[in-house]
Amino acid sequence: MNERVKAHAQSVFLATENLRGIMLMIAARIVFAGSDTFTKLASEGLPAAEVVVLRNVVSLPIVLLMAWGLGGFRHVYGAFGNRVVVTRSVLEGTGTLAFVSALPFITLGQSAVILLTVPIILVALSAMIYHEAVGWRRWTAIVVGFMGVVLVANPFSGSFNYFLLLAQFTAITWAFRDLMTSRIGGGIPTVTVALVNTIIVGSLAVPASLLQGWRGFGMQEALYLLGSGGLVAFANFLYIDALRTGAVSVVAPFRYTAAVWASIAGFMVWGDIPDSLGLLGTLFIIGSGLYTFYREFELARARRQKSLLSSPASANSVRAREGDPIGESKS
Numbered sequence: 001m002n003e004r005v006k007a008h009a010q011s012v013f014l015a016t017e018n019l020r021g022i023m024l025m026i027a028a029r030i031v032f033a034g035s036d037t038f039t040k041l042a043s044e045g046l047p048a049a050e051v052v053v054l055r056n057v058v059s060l061p062i063v064l065l066m067a068w069g070l071g072g073f074r075h076v077y078g079a080f081g082n083r084v085v086v087t088r089s090v091l092e093g094t095g096t097l098a099f100v101s102a103l104p105f106i107t108l109g110q111s112a113v114i115l116l117t118v119p120i121i122l123v124a125l126s127a128m129i130y131h132e133a134v135g136w137r138r139w140t141a142i143v144v145g146f147m148g149v150v151l152v153a154n155p156f157s158g159s160f161n162y163f164l165l166l167a168q169f170t171a172i173t174w175a176f177r178d179l180m181t182s183r184i185g186g187g188i189p190t191v192t193v194a195l196v197n198t199i200i201v202g203s204l205a206v207p208a209s210l211l212q213g214w215r216g217f218g219m220q221e222a223l224y225l226l227g228s229g230g231l232v233a234f235a236n237f238l239y240i241d242a243l244r245t246g247a248v249s250v251v252a253p254f255r256y257t258a259a260v261w262a263s264i265a266g267f268m269v270w271g272d273i274p275d276s277l278g279l280l281g282t283l284f285i286i287g288s289g290l291y292t293f294y295r296e297f298e299l300a301r302a303r304r305q306k307s308l309l310s311s312p313a314s315a316n317s318v319r320a321r322e323g324d325p326i327g328e329s330k331s
Contacts, residue, residue: 017245017246018245018246018247018250018251019246020245020246021242021243021245021246021247021250021251022242022246022250022251022254024238024239024241024242024245024246024251025238025239025242025243025246025251025252025254025255025257026254026257027238027242028235028236028238028239028242029254029255029257029258029261030257030261031231031234031235031238032231032232032235032239032258032261033108033112033258033261033262033264033265034227034231034235034265035227035228035231035232035235036103036108036111036112036262036265037108037265037266037269038224038225038227038228038231039051039055039100039103039224039228039232040103040104040108041224041269042054042055042221042224042225042228043100043101043103043104044104045215045217045221046215046217046221047209047212047213047214047215048097048100048101048103048208048212049097049100049205049206049208049209049211049212050205050209050212050214050215051100051225051228052093052096052097052100052201052202052205052208052209053202053205053206053209054225054229055225055228055229055232056198056199056201056202056205056229057202057229058225058226058228058229058230058233059198059229059230059232059233060198060199060202062229062230062233062234063191063194063195063198063233064195066191066194066195066233066237067191067192067194067195070189070191071189072189072191072192072195073192075187075188075189075192076192076195076196078187078188079188079192079193079195079196080196082184082185082188084180084183084184084185085184085188085193085196086196086200087180088177088180088181088184088193088197089196089197089199089200089201090200090204091173091174091176091177091180092174092177092197092200092201093200093201093203093204093205094173094204095169095170095171095173095174095177096170096201096205097204097205097208098166098167098169098170098173099111099115099166099167099170101163101166102163102164102166102167102170105161105163106161106163106164106167107266107270107272107274108262108263108265108266108269108270108272109259109262109263109266109272109274109278109282110152110164110167110274110278111167111262112258112259112261112262112263113148113152113259113262113278113281113282113285114149114152114164114167114168114170114171115167115170115171115174115258116255116256116258116259116285116286116289117145117146117148117149117168117171117285117289118171118174118175118178119175119178119252119255119289119292119293120141120142120145120146120285120288120289120292121142121171121172121175122175122178122179123138123141123142123292124139124142125175125176125179126179129179135295137291137295138291138292138295141288141289141291141292141295142288142292144284144287144288145284145285145288145289145292147281147284148280148281148282148283148284148285148288149168149281149285150281151277151278151280151281151284152164152277152278152281152282152285153165153281154275154277154278154281181193190240190244191240194236194240198233250297252293253289253290253293256286256289256290259282259285259286
């Protein structure tokens with residue numbers, strides 16, 4: 001009886017943590033949409049590299065405070081000497097420069113939808129590079145996702161926007177970044193990785209800004225940059241906290257709410273309205289991504305059951321978790 005009560009209490013706790021993680025993820029996507037809105041406004045009048053430099057100048061003090069409060073400074077030297085951490089940050093910076101360059105020429109909704117292909121690309125890269133098993137169902141989901149990208153880009157209209165390819169390049173680059181992130185050892189805290197990332201991304205943008213030419217800016221651009229830098233630092237904190245609070249398989253699918261918030265922001269600020277093909281493509285991409293997460297969830301649960309059920313003491317705990325789908329544990 002005590003074992004059953006304990007298992008039920010654990011299930012309730014996990015469900016509560018997952019619900020909190022979901023709310024944090026939704027909040028993170030809303031704040032990211034706000035940051036992208038300010039970045040797009042700033043990049044309409046300033047070169048892309050300059051926007052990235054100044055945005056990171058604003059973000060750096062915030063990340064430094066976070067690192068100081070969470071004890072991240074102790075690991076900075078080791079992080080800068082870690083090839084995986086540095087490579088991850090270089091990929092982040094490359095993708096960020098491409099994204100900010102494309103942003104003035106595409107809608108906010110289009111940019112958000114194309115970046116939602118990152119987890120789909122990540123599955124394909126895991127199969128090709130690390131030879132992880134990917135069945136025909138997930139390969140079908142990947143194909144459907146890229147069909148969605150074609151529909152969003154709408155090359156049949158006769159006026160294809162080549163800046164959408166730049167946004168897709170960002171998605172591919174960030175998929176490689178996430179692949180590198182999964183290889184970072186547990187001895188380096190997340191906040192230290194974020195600090196190294198902020199420094200390297202800003203540093204990469206400096207020579208690019210000199211090549212593009214540095215422009216002066218007024219109070220309006222300064223406010224846009226303050227909004228962009230401050231919000232992106234806050235959004236990253238919410239995003240990291242979301243993934244560390246709830247089970248990734250439960251929380252991560254809610255990143256797809258980004259398409260909703262970005263579309264709302266694009267309509268409110270620029271009056272952007274997606275066409276019917278764009279909406280259909282968005283549904284393809286979101287459906288493909290959600291199915292990919294669902295398959296990952298099912299496969300992880302099957303592996304966990306096989307491992308834990310081999311021990312009789314674990315059986316009741318596993319049954320309690322599986323009785324409530326939101327009670328999936330972090331592992």
